[in-house]
Amino acid sequence: MTKKFRFMTGLLAVVLAFVMLSSLAYIAVESDHDCTGVDCAICHQINVCENLLKSIGLAGSAAATVTAILYILCRIIPSCTEVARTFTLVSLKVKLSN
Structure with a gap:
């Protein structure tokens, strides 16, 4: 990864965290407002x-799931190919000659 990509990813994470925290703060501050009825702008x-918080939470959980699956696959596939590679005739001959 390049430095620019890491910087942009970090900046996106900071902006996303700021949006989530500001939404939470707004909900906490305005939860006891004087409601004017059906057309209340604060409501x-x-x-x-x-x-917004629900959609960000859903997107975050989907991203975490995909990342976990990719991480598991990247750990399993190389170990399977390594095991299959160690049981070839050439590799056994090399092991015996050492």
């Missing part, structure tokens, strides 16, 4: 923040 904004 609408709280709903938007809740939907």
